[in-house]
Amino acid sequence: MFVLPGDFLGYAEEYMPGKGVYEEDGKLFAATAGKVRIEEKTISVETVKEIPELGKDDVVIGRVVDTRNSFAMVEIARKRGSERALRHYDRALLHISNMSKDYMKNVDDAVKYWDIVVARVIDNSLRLSIKEKDLGVVRAICSKCGSRLEVEKDKLKCPECGNVEKRKVSANYGKGEW
Numbered sequence: 001m002f003v004l005p006g007d008f009l010g011y012a013e014e015y016m017p018g019k020g021v022y023e024e025d026g027k028l029f030a031a032t033a034g035k036v037r038i039e040e041k042t043i044s045v046e047t048v049k050e051i052p053e054l055g056k057d058d059v060v061i062g063r064v065v066d067t068r069n070s071f072a073m074v075e076i077a078r079k080r081g082s083e084r085a086l087r088h089y090d091r092a093l094l095h096i097s098n099m100s101k102d103y104m105k106n107v108d109d110a111v112k113y114w115d116i117v118v119a120r121v122i123d124n125s126l127r128l129s130i131k132e133k134d135l136g137v138v139r140a141i142c143s144k145c146g147s148r149l150e151v152e153k154d155k156l157k158c159p160e161c162g163n164v165e166k167r168k169v170s171a172n173y174g175k176g177e178w
Helices: none
Strands: 008-011 021-024 027-030 034-039 042-047 059-067 071-079 091-095 116-121 127-129 136-139 150-152 155-157
Touching (some): 008 042, 021 042, 059 091, 091 116
Antiparallel strands (some): 008 027, 021 027, 034 042, 059 071, 059 116, 071 091, 116 127, 116 136, 150 155
16 A cells, blocks of 8 residues: 555554654554555555665765855755755755865855855765865856856856856866766
């Protein structure tokens, strides 16, 4: 039987709740969409496609939503290798010490507001790193006119106004790959 989240499955006197099942006032309900499985007095819901969770060493793509003196906040959109959106929209911290292998004085030399970045999760508290060659900014807009920036040597240049900006650019910048 296929169930949706919130569907009634039975009573706690009949079954033990397994994976994908929660108990409320002695009643058991589906916590996720999927197929019901009953094995020895345990009822569970086997999901059709797992909702991705983030963990250490996962590679993610997201948008810089805030920058401060020594860090940037990144709103994570997807996990590499996952077809589905994340269980929660998470914000992660990208500290200046994890932006480059070289010393950086200013966060704006690596990322700016609204940049799209590819980063690695370095711990379970959702801290990120963009130190690796294929990590960093993959899309950026000009801070003067709002046009999409193009790669020119180790900097980004605006084709509209000629503004040149510095970022920690990914090797995949502008390729649509991550």
